Amino acid sequence: MIRTLWFYGVLVVSTVIHSTGVLVAALLGVTRRPGGVYDWGTNDWSRQVLWAAGTPVRAEGLERIPNRPVVYASNHSSMFDIWALAATLPGSVRMVAKQELARIPLVGRAMITAGHLTIDRAHPARALEAYRRAAEVIQGGTSAVVFPEGTRSRTGELLPFKNAPFGLAIAAQVPVVPVYVGNTFAIMPKGRFFLRPQPIRIAVGEPISTEGMSLERRQELRERVHAAILALKARVDAEGAAR
DSSP states (O other): OHHHHHHHHHHHHHHHHHHHHHHHHHHTTOOOOTTSHHHHHHHHHHHHHHHHHTOOEEEEOGGGSOSSOOEEEEOOSSHHHHHHHHHHSOSSEEEEEEGGGGGSTTHHHHHHHHTOEEEOTTOHHHHHHHHHHHHHHHHTTOEEEEOTTSSOOSSSSOOOOOSHHHHHHHHHTOOEEEEEEESHHHHOOTTOOSOOOOOEEEEEOOOBOOTTOOGGGHHHHHHHHHHHHHHHHHHHHHHHHHO
């Protein structure tokens, strides 16, 4: 209980500080650059939240990530997936999130200002336009994290993937890097508010090229990435069971 209260206290204070910092920087005309205030607003915030929760991150396979913009495709079973990835992945990384998050006071405005992308899943035409803009952002040098399940898993098991995130990677003509984030479901699944702190595992798979792919092949890409993340999950689960 004490850890949970401490976590929420730090979460609120850190969110206000980092969101305000991003918005003030935008008002002052600060431009985006790698490692600048807009990266700080996401990365440092995430590290503080993880520290407060008592959930250190151990990542393996980071050396597989190409030295260029990519689309990271990750499983999603907890808000801690977002914080763990933002705190760990190299370079400038932005999340592709549901439109509802943009409506959160202060946080939503800071997200948009920092360059995170929101998708209106209820309106396909708007969603397609958002993915087109996201492809332009990626081509400009920023990597993106997508959660192809479309929502947080309520069981911790991998859900079926949507096609649209893979259309984004094909449109941007950048590799897809499969990622599995382990243990976050046990820490705080969707609908629960009490913490069960434990280390978070991130496993990064081999990049999957989209070079020369057409949008008609997005289902093929989806299936390849789904299989890769399942394999990463099996490895992480087996290593955990062996301890």
